[in-house]
């Protein structure tokens with residue numbers, strides 16, 4: 001521990017126990033929203049206070065933490081949460097999905113398949129999937145209790161009626177083990193299939209709304225749809241311009257004022273590792289030592305200022321090596337930043 | 341009992357026995373009993389505050405009565421809906437039963453298109469084919485005289501009469517066996533009321549619906565109800581065939597009602 005003013009991982013042990021109880025209950029009843037007494041965190045709501053509390057309750061000194069926002073390790077939000085835990089828990093951090101024991105995420109599931117023993121923690125803004133059409137909390141709770149989920153399909157019906165297809169592309173509702181309907185947080189629907197039968201533990205924390213829910217490993221998760229409008233895990237119909245990946249979720253990036261644009265993997269670690277392994281896309285060059293090689297990071301409206309020069313804003317997280325043989329605990333980045 | 345012609349094998353669809361509901365010491369409705377047979381329409385009339393809405397809420401399971409039984413002839417035989425589990429009662433509320441509110445805002449989802457409003461009950465009981473749901477919605481909009489090209493409009497854009505017709509379509513689309521209505525023509529202009537009543541009468545006949553209609557408007561019951569129950573101070577003071585009660589009222593209060601001396 002590096003910051004003497006805080007308990008390990010900031011929260012006091014009693015609070016962590018309370019959160020762990022909520023997590024265990026969530027794991028016992030997959031998809032069920034467990035109320036918990038959310039604490040004030042030293043960051044505003046909307047910055048993932050729910051996820052941060054869940055992560056804090058799960059962290060041990062031996063853990064290796066990865067934090068991503070929209071798939072990227074170097075955005076402001078991800079950087080500040082990673083720094084927060086480096087400071088308050090002194091844990092090792094990484095950008096390599098395979099190396100992490102706990103991954104806190106906002107808006108994405110990593111492309112690299114997760115493995116047993118890993119925990120994926122989602123930041124959730126609105127945990128209640130029925131809220132859109134039924135604002136009364138007493139009523140939505142009753143609907144969950146009695147499995148009255150017709151309303152969820154009304155939402156999808158409205159989508160098709162208005163747009164000709166199910167236009168919901170984020171926070172696409174799912175049914176868990178044939179029982180609870182769940183909001184998977186605002187991940188793209190491209191990621192929905194990864195929710196199901198995952199080897200990892202998936203935990204969802206909503207700070208402002210004070211709810212925790214969970215998917216234990218190998219939970220069956222189905223995306224809701226209609227027989228004649230089946231669910232499609234869609235993505236932009238391009239390959240990554242940097243690494244050439246055809247099967248990863250892409251961000252569209254405006255590169256100039258003249259309509260220039262490129263598509264790049266939203267999962268920066270995945271993209272970097274592919275380039276390191278020699279894959280290249282339309283505009284890319286293979287990367288070996290550092291990711292600051294050409295092309296220079298394009299200005300992106302969707303990414304925080306941390307994206308411009310990640311190595312300056314977050315000296316702790318230098319690019320880890322890629323490839324096999326780097327399992328959890330194998331190669332750990334010895335990064336122990338001291339509190340300022 | 342009732343003087344209706346029916347074979348002896350017929351059994352009541354709905355039986356209410358000694359139902360009472362108090363608000364603290366105040367009577368909501370007290371000791372109400374009646375039977376309703378399949379295809380029958382019962383009107384409940386009485387001045388404001390006489391307990392009509394309280395009674396209807398207790399019958400439809402929206403409110404728990406203090407005492408009494410409300411027995412519905414389910415697919416599995418007669419069941420007391422007061423003591424059955426909430427899940428089952430609510431399931432009945434969106435399959436065998438329907439409820440038309442006086443204010444369409446209470447019975448519609450104002451943020452959802454007309455088609456979505458009509459389709460909700462279908463989806464609630466498992467419909468998962470968009471095209472089928474849409475076809476049924478269009479069919480039902482037609483049956484309540486709403487043009488098919490309004491299917492994607494929200495009820496906000498509809499007149500009061502259209503909203504009420506939409507609420508009726510939304511309720512009848514799953515073919516319920518018993519419909520509760522609380523002042524279904526209440527907030528509407530007289531000419532709009534007449535059209536709605538006409539429509540309701542047609543649907544009730546055509547579908548062989550059983551219905552319980554609360555109203556303070558004797559013209560409504562004259563047109564729709566086979567039988568009539570008159571309430572005052574939470575008690576039923578008179579009941580019988582509609583024409584009989586209206587043409588030859590026995591209770592002094594009913595006589596006042598019919599002679600329109602009372603402003604109800």
Ligand SMILES: Nc1ncnc2c1ncn2[C@@H]1O[C@H](COP(=O)(O)OP(=O)(O)O)[C@@H](O)[C@H]1O
Pocket residue numbers: 363366367368369386387388389390391392393394395
């Ligand atoms: N929520 C309530 N709390 C207390 N008293 C009520 C409530 N609702 C109705 N009442 C009383 O119960 C009686 C019956 O009311 P109600 O069923 O609304 O009559 P109606 O529908 O015939 O106008 C009235 O005396 C009314 O004031």
Ligand SMILES: [Mg+2]
Pocket residue numbers: 392393394
């Ligand atoms: Mg009333």
